Amino acid sequence: MKAVKIGMPLLMIIIAGVFLISSFAIPKANLGNPNGPLYFPIGLSIFMLVLSIIYLFNELKTLHEHNGKIQGLFEGRTLKLIAVTIALGVIYAFIFEPFGFLVSTIIFLGCLLFYVNGWKKWKANIIVTVSFSFITWYGFSELLGVSLP
Amino acid sequence: MDAFLQGFQIVLQPMNIFWVVIGGFLGTIVGMLPGLGPATAVAVLIPITFGMDPTSAIILMAAIYYGAMYGGSRSSILLNTPGDGSAIAATFDGYPMAQKGQAGEAMAISAVASFIGGVLAVFGFIFLAKPLANFALKFGPSEYFLLMLLTLSAIVSLSIGKMVKGFIAMALGLLISTIGIDPQTGVHRFTMDIPHLSEGIEFLIVIIGVYAVGEVFYNFLTIDKVKKEKKKVGRIWFTKEQWKRSKWPILRSAPLGFIVGVLPGAGGSIASMMSYSSEKQLSKKPEEFGEGAVEGLAAPESSNNAASVGAMIPLLTMGIPGSGTTAVMLGALIMLGVRPGPLLFENDPGIVWALINSMFIGNIALVIINVLLVGLLVKILDTPAKVLYPLIIMLAFIGTYTLSYSTADYFLLLLFGVIGLFMKIMDFPIAPLVLAIIVGGDMEQNFRMALTSSNGSFSIFFSSGISITLIVLTVLSLFYPIVINKFKKKSRNNDKEAISA
Numbered sequence: 001m002k003a004v005k006i007g008m009p010l011l012m013i014i015i016a017g018v019f020l021i022s023s024f025a026i027p028k029a030n031l032g033n034p035n036g037p038l039y040f041p042i043g044l045s046i047f048m049l050v051l052s053i054i055y056l057f058n059e060l061k062t063l064h065e066h067n068g069k070i071q072g073l074f075e076g077r078t079l080k081l082i083a084v085t086i087a088l089g090v091i092y093a094f095i096f097e098p099f100g101f102l103v104s105t106i107i108f109l110g111c112l113l114f115y116v117n118g119w120k121k122w123k124a125n126i127i128v129t130v131s132f133s134f135i136t137w138y139g140f141s142e143l144l145g146v147s148l149p
Numbered sequence: 150m151d152a153f154l155q156g157f158q159i160v161l162q163p164m165n166i167f168w169v170v171i172g173g174f175l176g177t178i179v180g181m182l183p184g185l186g187p188a189t190a191v192a193v194l195i196p197i198t199f200g201m202d203p204t205s206a207i208i209l210m211a212a213i214y215y216g217a218m219y220g221g222s223r224s225s226i227l228l229n230t231p232g233d234g235s236a237i238a239a240t241f242d243g244y245p246m247a248q249k250g251q252a253g254e255a256m257a258i259s260a261v262a263s264f265i266g267g268v269l270a271v272f273g274f275i276f277l278a279k280p281l282a283n284f285a286l287k288f289g290p291s292e293y294f295l296l297m298l299l300t301l302s303a304i305v306s307l308s309i310g311k312m313v314k315g316f317i318a319m320a321l322g323l324l325i326s327t328i329g330i331d332p333q334t335g336v337h338r339f340t341m342d343i344p345h346l347s348e349g350i351e352f353l354i355v356i357i358g359v360y361a362v363g364e365v366f367y368n369f370l371t372i373d374k375v376k377k378e379k380k381k382v383g384r385i386w387f388t389k390e391q392w393k394r395s396k397w398p399i400l401r402s403a404p405l406g407f408i409v410g411v412l413p414g415a416g417g418s419i420a421s422m423m424s425y426s427s428e429k430q431l432s433k434k435p436e437e438f439g440e441g442a443v444e445g446l447a448a449p450e451s452s453n454n455a456a457s458v459g460a461m462i463p464l465l466t467m468g469i470p471g472s473g474t475t476a477v478m479l480g481a482l483i484m485l486g487v488r489p490g491p492l493l494f495e496n497d498p499g500i501v502w503a504l505i506n507s508m509f510i511g512n513i514a515l516v517i518i519n520v521l522l523v524g525l526l527v528k529i530l531d532t533p534a535k536v537l538y539p540l541i542i543m544l545a546f547i548g549t550y551t552l553s554y555s556t557a558d559y560f561l562l563l564l565f566g567v568i569g570l571f572m573k574i575m576d577f578p579i580a581p582l583v584l585a586i587i588v589g590g591d592m593e594q595n596f597r598m599a600l601t602s603s604n605g606s607f608s609i610f611f612s613s614g615i616s617i618t619l620i621v622l623t624v625l626s627l628f629y630p631i632v633i634n635k636f637k638k639k640s641r642n643n644d645k646e647a648i649s650a
Contacts, residue, residue: 029334
């Protein structure tokens with residue numbers, strides 16, 4: 001729990017630091033004020049950096065306080081659910097175009113439903129997967145004229 | 150007046166009425182899902198508007214927005230889980246009513262209160278929008294920059310107790326908005342030589358990521374713990390006695406909600422809380438509040454719907470969204486090729502008045518949907534979350550694809566989903582991030598244009614009465630949490646003194 005509590009402000013400090021360092025690498029503009037594109041990002045990253053440091057100290061002060069939400073993240077299968085959804089999303093990104101919308105969506109939604117809703121409800125999972133994939137495909141591609149692979 | 154009637158004619162076209170009904174119904178369903186609010190509903194359903202003509206698309210979008218507001222109160226009443234801040238007050242007395250077996254009556258009075266609040270606010274809109282648009286024509290780049298600054302600082306200040314986090318979220322959002330080619334100079338910023346980033350990060354992907362994917366991830370925390378509650382709906386219309394108790398609170402709350410809605414950063418949550426507490430103070434039976442007092446539900450419902458119409462004024466006349474949900478609406482409008490601002494009323498009055506009139510028709514359609522289809526809606530709410538959340542995730546992916554026709558954005562979607570999850574877990578307000586990403590580009594351009602026109606002198610930001618007023622308001626908004634804290638401490642001390650006496 002402590003790792004998440006400190007990790008978040010540290011991540012914000014890193015993000016602000018990366019933006020600040022990268023701001024100095026922005027090339028000078030040929031049009032108008034050569035430093036014009038720099039001011040806003042530099043000002044903001046310094047602002048964010050200062051606030052993130054304050055945030056870090058605030059978190060350090062309350063490090064031992066209980067946070068039910070962070071605890072919930074590590075309880076049961078929450079982390080697994082999130083990780084599997086992300087993994088399936090990445091696979092979906094790779095198969096979406098080569099496999100086409102219908103096949104890839106049936107695979108993605110089917111796997112996700114089986115994992116989230118459980119194997120016991122296999123009938124409902126299959127019916128929902130096939131019907132919703134088809135309805136979405138028909139709705140977007142035929143009714144709304146959106147071109148899908 | 151002509152434009153108003155012309156707008157009415159557009160909305161009354163059968164196809165547009167059809168879209169109002171469909172949008173209202175879909176919005177109600179998504180808004181009703183526990184944990185998902187109007188912002189998520191609009192974000193997930195945006196792709197439905199693709200391929201439609203802009204007027205119909207906007208009418209549909211607005212119907213989804215109002216539908217989701219109605220839907221949000223359904224889950225507050227039936228499940229005690231508000232979809233967003235503006236639906237919180239509906240849980241105070243709505244849920245106790247449902248527990249007493251009066252769920253149907255509660256939903257009917259909330260639908261009628263929302264309807265009356267919404268319709269009264271539309272009249273307010275008609276009177277206020279045009280003068281405000283004319284006033285906004287006086288705004289130059291420096292005034293616009295300061296107005297955006299005020300909106301951002303107000304929205305951060307209103308997330309009381311989370312100001313540091315709010316400003317971090319805001320700064321992050323503004324920094325994200327600088328990614329891509331700088332429109333003034335053509336310089337690449339933070340693109341890391343990735344061609345896909347040169348156009349910047351599409352803010353709708355951020356919105357769908359943090360609101361839809363992030364919310365689903367967050368709901369995974371409790372997905373196995375949620376117990377199913379069977380609710381008796383009871384009669385689906387309220388009694389004469391309930392109406393007698395509710396009518397004045399409804400009528401009083403509408404103007405209050407409308408005014409709060411117009412103010413930057415405020416919006417539905419503040420409006421509904423304010424009207425709840427003022428009705429409690431005015432009531433002859435304040436002890437019944439929180440135990441299922443019908444006026445304790447009717448007042449905030451009227452107020453938050455009036456606020457959602459009021460929030461359309463700064464959105465349409467100045468292009469300034471006042472809340473996370475209206476920020477999503479702004480995103481949707483920009484995507485549809487409509488640029489909100491004072492000139493919208495001059496250049497495209499048809500769209501504006503069609504949208505406003507769709508509020509009338511939409512509110513009527515929503516009352517009918519919400520009263521007649523109560524049984525169906527309750528059944529949908531019975532659908533297990535474990536089936537609904539994967540469907541929301543699927544819709545989020547498809548929505549993202551239809552925005553750019555590139556699966557590369559799926560990775561950004563997931564990234565922002567994780568960011569949204571951790572922001573929720575660590576108690577960061579999300580609205581400042583979303584708002585900053587949307588207005589960030591304009592804010593920077595206006596800031597630089599103002600400085601260019603003054604040859605780099607910052608005095609331009611103090612050169613007009615409007616600018617100075619905006620600066621004063623921004624500073625005041627920063628002190629607002631301190632004043633509120635002092636006020637709370639004082640009232641706590643008074644309570645203690647009263648108890649010890």
